[in-house]
Amino acid sequence: MRVFVGFSLLAVLALGSNAVAENDSGETKLIANLTSDDPRLVTNALDDLAARPSTNAMAVARKLLSDPRPFVRKKAVRVLCAMHAPLDPDEIKAICRMLNSYDQSEAENALKALRDLNAPETIPEITPLLKSSHKALVRDACRTLAVLGNKDLIPLIEPLLNHPDPGVQADARSAIASLQTRN
Amino acid sequence: MKTKLIRLLPVLPVCLLISGCATTYKPGAPVPKLTELPDFPAGAKIALVNAQPSTEKVQISQSGTGYTVYANMHDWTDSAIRAMERTLKKKGVTVAGDSKNSLKIAVTKGTLSIAGSGWVFRCTVVFTIDTGDGQPFTLGADDTSWKWMNACDGAIQKLVLVALHDERVVKALAAP
Numbered sequence: 001m002r003v004f005v006g007f008s009l010l011a012v013l014a015l016g017s018n019a020v021a022e023n024d025s026g027e028t029k030l031i032a033n034l035t036s037d038d039p040r041l042v043t044n045a046l047d048d049l050a051a052r053p054s055t056n057a058m059a060v061a062r063k064l065l066s067d068p069r070p071f072v073r074k075k076a077v078r079v080l081c082a083m084h085a086p087l088d089p090d091e092i093k094a095i096c097r098m099l100n101s102y103d104q105s106e107a108e109n110a111l112k113a114l115r116d117l118n119a120p121e122t123i124p125e126i127t128p129l130l131k132s133s134h135k136a137l138v139r140d141a142c143r144t145l146a147v148l149g150n151k152d153l154i155p156l157i158e159p160l161l162n163h164p165d166p167g168v169q170a171d172a173r174s175a176i177a178s179l180q181t182r183n
Numbered sequence: 184m185k186t187k188l189i190r191l192l193p194v195l196p197v198c199l200l201i202s203g204c205a206t207t208y209k210p211g212a213p214v215p216k217l218t219e220l221p222d223f224p225a226g227a228k229i230a231l232v233n234a235q236p237s238t239e240k241v242q243i244s245q246s247g248t249g250y251t252v253y254a255n256m257h258d259w260t261d262s263a264i265r266a267m268e269r270t271l272k273k274k275g276v277t278v279a280g281d282s283k284n285s286l287k288i289a290v291t292k293g294t295l296s297i298a299g300s301g302w303v304f305r306c307t308v309v310f311t312i313d314t315g316d317g318q319p320f321t322l323g324a325d326d327t328s329w330k331w332m333n334a335c336d337g338a339i340q341k342l343v344l345v346a347l348h349d350e351r352v353v354k355a356l357a358a359p
Binding site for chain 1: 219245246247292294296297298305307309310321322323324325341344345348350
């Protein structure tokens with residue numbers, strides 16, 4: 001009986017250590033891919049991170065928010081904000097820099113990501129986009145402000161009720177309705 | 184024997200496709216749409232300097248692209264500078280070597296990879312710019328196309344857009 005228990009314990013320990021070793025090698029591979037030169041490997045690794053969150057890999061992924069490669073940056077912000085990853089002020093600043101990108105899709109991406117972060121300090125960086133010539137950006141700015149802001153923002157959004165685009169008008173109306181309930 | 188060879192014939196193009204062919208590519212100098220660029224002060228004058236000394240041939244294609252593409256980063260910087268020069272001239276900025284304001288540009292990395300589930304190529308360029316204060320900063324640009332050469336040309340075009348939207352570059356162009 002004792003021998004049987006002993007063997008069982010050994011088997012459990014062996015299986016456990018195997019699982020830990022597999023996890024470790026999985027994380028090592030994930031981190032290696034996150035730091036790869038190939039943007040495709042990096043973005044696939046970001047998807048893997050979203051599926052299987054890991055603290056060490058998350059720390060590496062956070063550095064990608066200021067990566068010079070636009071595609072990598074966009075993907076990193078999308079994944080990390082959807083995961084509600086804890087970000088430090090410099091990383092939030094990196095997301096705010098994306099709001100000024102020449103690439104409209106990068107700015108839209110950053111606006112959508114900011115909705116997932118509890119970062120009201122970014123509001124002054126968002127409000128200039130209410131005057132953007134790109135209506136998609138104006139609409140996303142309304143939606144983001146509706147999530148992050150309070151009723152003090154209503155005077156800034158009100159002029160958009162007369163915007164020539166009905167979509168912008170609708171988002172402005174909905175943002176004002178949300179903000180009216182918040183102090 | 185003959186029938187065996189005939190049977191192998193359809194496999195030949197596939198083998199050629201898989202093995203790919205090695206090319207050294209220098210992208211063109213395409214000018215972005217002027218409406219996508221900010222306005223610069225009238226009378227602005229700037230010198231553009233190629234700050235990439237390395238003429239070493241480096242492989243830029245990643246696995247899965249099906250091609251082996253090499254690039255010389257000095258030449259890629261040269262293309263970027265030509266594209267920047269053409270763009271700035273169209274925006275009314277004088278590009279002259281004797282200007283006291285300068286932009287020292289160096290393309291430091293190029294990457295050609297596949298994107299869009301393997302249907303398109305993505306070319307990414309990482310580059311540095313020194314506006315004369317001795318503190319170069321790093322920027323990046325990328326573009327996709329179903330032709331890898333177009334993706335590389337597009338990345339150079341995007342490089343110009345990214346650089347000319349950067350507030351530090353705009354400041355250097357506006358400096359007296």
